Amino acid sequence: MRAEGVAVAGLCFRYAPGREVLGGVDFTAPRGQVTAVVGPNGSGKSTLLKVMSGYLRPQEGRVSVCGRDPFSLSHEERSALVAYCGDEPEPAFEFTVEETVRLGRVSRTSGDPDALSRKAMAEVGVLDLRARPVTALSSGERQRVFLARALCQDPEVFLLDEPTAHLDMAYELQVMEMVARLAGERLKTVVAVHHDLNLALRYASVLFFLKEGRIRHRLTPDQVTPEIIAEVYGVKASVLAHPALGRPVVVPESPI
């Protein structure tokens, strides 16, 4: 296995005996790139991320995060290596945005929490909200706050489960540009689960198509064809070139 980025091999995961969610997944995400995991609902995308983060222990297979096994790391080491950002329950208490973002440093002892949290809040556009309670935010604002908390954690690997699910068009682009810079400029490893194929096609170097717990395809954006969309999603779609950017764009037509 490579010593940088994330790699998993022969990964099998079951929540209960007989109910296999991941069945022999091989996956790699190199450092300095955005790698996308796409696929239909229930295909195991989030489970895959949570296994890579060390939260769910797989029954079979190996996981390597920057060359380390996340299940043998101390909690502090793990938080320095990998951050996960996904859907969270409604906050129970009125922590301010700033208090919430600073929790990214809760188990990190090095670094300046003030500077890191300010920078993180600025990067996702929540600096103006810093004194507001998270309970009073919209779901999109809250999603950016949780993203800022992951940025404040400042790890090597970012595992993002639908990082733009609640965002409007402008913030969707702003957040994804920021994620692209994380990989491109700061050489972090980013694995992002997307429902929006076009975001994945635009920002990811490689797309893994997951279906029923198995990787069906590993493709660069240029290699995605209508046949693949039909096979993975059961949707008839056209793949066009973006008129301005030239990147491929998927335009769905009808279910098959």
Next chain:
Amino acid sequence: MLDRDGWRREDDGILDGAKRKNLAMSGFLLMGFALALGLAVGSVPVPLREVVSTLLAGPGAGTESAAIIWTLRFPRVVLAFVEGSALGVAGAVMQGLFRNPMADPYVLGVSSGASLGAVIGMVSGLGSALGYWSMPALSFGGAVASMAVVYGLATYGGRTDTWTLLLSGVATSSLVSAAIAFVMVLFRERVDEIVFWTMGGLSRASWRTVAAAVPYTLPGVLALFTYGGALNALSFGEEPAFHMGVPVEKAKRALLWLSSLIVAGGVAFTGPVGFIGLIVPHAVRLVAGPDHRRLLPLSALFGGNALLLADLLARTVARPREIPVGVVTSFFGAPFFLYLLFKARRGRP
């Protein structure tokens, strides 16, 4: 707290370090005031100046005031403060851990377990078998047994499920309460005694109880203070806390056991005292914000003050009779709780 648009005002206590310090300061002032009052007031009032001179003269002065203050009231106010602190901090811990401002220190069935232990002691004669320590030992045993059952029911494969824990706590508590009711029916002549015990009170306080309660409770309270950061993360959910690098299962285990154990110790000496563990953290949170690094110590401080003042009322309102302190805490606690609830709701859009 919040203005109409849900913004936290800049002059709010949450952001203002000076105000935060003021809250701690006023907590200590209140403590001094309540302690002084607790020593001076009772069925035999002692003027404050005499309280001071008696304290300075030491316990061996031989006067009537010395007997009242040194042997009756002093241990009593100390015990009230210590057990109130335990309830305050344990309540804050449980609310953070269960992500629920309605949780109280007795969620693991500590109070009903302790009551059953005490009731068994009263009706079986075991309550005097071991002398002075029999009743505290039995109620402590009951509390710990109940905790262990609830914890065991909710723990599987090294993980403790918080929801299962909450529900097992409720179920176990009502089962144990049914057992208490059954015993009461069988031993009608002891009903008064049992009811009085389950309403809580500090009349059994003595230097012996203080000598047992303080070294038992204080380390637990101080240990809980160190979990402020972990509780902050946990109050966003266990999975997010894990991703922030919190050792979730280890922290949960420590928090549940430490807080339940200190409360179990308190119940053994004072009987169950309701509402302090529920309201104090709630009120502190409204003023100081939800950060557990502040919330835990402040809840301990104001929890101690609350029980101290409640006990003061308990032994003075119906002088020379004493009413159970649990009656006082519920009588004032419930309306105050509703007040906080509606006050907090008005601030929301």
